[in-house]
Amino acid sequence: xxxxxxxxxxxxxxxxxxxxxxxxxxxxxxxxxxxxxxxxxxxxxxxxxxxxxxxxxxxxxxxxxxxxxxxxxxxxxxxxxxxxxxxxxxxxxxxxxxxxxxxxxxxxxxxxxxxxxxxxxxxxxxxxxxxxxxxxxxxxxxxx
Amino acid sequence: xxxxxxxxxxxxxxxxxxxxxxxxxxxxxxxxxxxxxxxxxxxxxxxxxxxxxxxxxxxxxxxxxxxxxxxxxxxxxxxxxxxxxxxxxxxxxxxxxxxxxxxxxxxxxxxxxxxxxxxxxxxxxxxxxxxxxxxxxxxxxxxx
DNA sequence: TTCCCTGCTGCGAATATTCTCAATAAAGGA
DNA sequence: TCCTTTATTGAGAATATTCGCAGCAGGGAA
Numbered sequence: 001x002x003x004x005x006x007x008x009x010x011x012x013x014x015x016x017x018x019x020x021x022x023x024x025x026x027x028x029x030x031x032x033x034x035x036x037x038x039x040x041x042x043x044x045x046x047x048x049x050x051x052x053x054x055x056x057x058x059x060x061x062x063x064x065x066x067x068x069x070x071x072x073x074x075x076x077x078x079x080x081x082x083x084x085x086x087x088x089x090x091x092x093x094x095x096x097x098x099x100x101x102x103x104x105x106x107x108x109x110x111x112x113x114x115x116x117x118x119x120x121x122x123x124x125x126x127x128x129x130x131x132x133x134x135x136x137x138x139x140x141x142x143x144x
Numbered sequence: 145x146x147x148x149x150x151x152x153x154x155x156x157x158x159x160x161x162x163x164x165x166x167x168x169x170x171x172x173x174x175x176x177x178x179x180x181x182x183x184x185x186x187x188x189x190x191x192x193x194x195x196x197x198x199x200x201x202x203x204x205x206x207x208x209x210x211x212x213x214x215x216x217x218x219x220x221x222x223x224x225x226x227x228x229x230x231x232x233x234x235x236x237x238x239x240x241x242x243x244x245x246x247x248x249x250x251x252x253x254x255x256x257x258x259x260x261x262x263x264x265x266x267x268x269x270x271x272x273x274x275x276x277x278x279x280x281x282x283x284x285x286x287x288x
Numbered sequence: 289t290t291c292c293c294t295g296c297t298g299c300g301a302a303t304a305t306t307c308t309c310a311a312t313a314a315a316g317g318a
Numbered sequence: 319t320c321c322t323t324t325a326t327t328g329a330g331a332a333t334a335t336t337c338g339c340a341g342c343a344g345g346g347a348a
Binding site for chain 1: 324325326327328329330
């Protein structure tokens with residue numbers, strides 16, 4: 001469960017510059033412990049300083065995602081959520097019908113994920129992606 | 145491997161109306177056999193008629209996704225692709241670094257997917273979602 | 289076949305995200 | 319500490335997608 005300084009160090013090690021904006025953004029999503037939209041992250045930063053732009057928030061979040069320090073996931077309604085891998089690998093099951101999101105943690109699925117990784121030689125740590133389907137409620141209410 | 149009439153019938157059975165726009169959109173993505181953006185779908189429809197609006201294309205594609213007749217997948221750069229389940233369940237591995245997309249077919253991953261389904265009682269046929277990670281090339285070029 | 293109800297469409301506005309580019313500032317070297 | 323290089327930022331435009339609403343039309347009822 002890496003601390004926000006670990007994230008910053010990793011960025012620095014990768015040759016990226018550490019700016020006040022990046023520090024604040026990393027601090028916020030590392031300590032939040034849940035998923036946040038770019039808009040939410042910006043509001044949190046705004047509580048500390050007015051010197052922040054939404055484009056910078058998106059760019060920083062993308063940077064974290066590209067370097068494996070955070071994950072992006074599409075909620076399926078035009079919104080995107082971001083989170084660090086701090087609370088461990090997990091999958092989001094997003095219901096295509098009602099939009100409900102169910103979170104599944106690593107211990108439940110490690111076998112499946114390991115298999116995907118072994119087979120495809122694809123580094124996806126922290127595992128964090130979304131699967132869109134129908135939740136039990138929606139399926140029961142409207143069977144095929 | 146359902147034919148486009150099957151899709152239309154399913155929509156009708158679900159109580160949705162079949163309009164010329166919906167027919168054309170279903171025909172196009174059912175016969176295309178690959179992923180298409182909403183913009184591409186609209187261009188194809190425009191070859192047949194000018195009576196189509198991008199909002200309708202999005203709405204119809206969403207309708208198909210919600211009813212399990214097609215899948216949406218986020219390419220990670222603000223673009224979204226759609227496809228029917230015609231060519232079978234599969235997972236897209238999207239490289240977070242270079243954006244390359246690797247497609248994995250059902251036979252390769254059925255064990256993993258079955259496990260996810262069994263554990264979480266989540267109907268996700270046709271399985272079709274994306275996992276974002278680092279492809280082998282990018283990982284080799286820029287190890288942690 | 290005709291009528292009517294209500295779901296669907298097109299249009300334009302709203303929203304979320306990305307892009308462009310000039311100005312700024314981080315970080316290493318002198 | 320100061321200088322230099324160049325990555326990063328902010329502002330606003332561009333793009334992708336969704337939303338709201340008024341008018342239209344699919345399809346069941348008569």
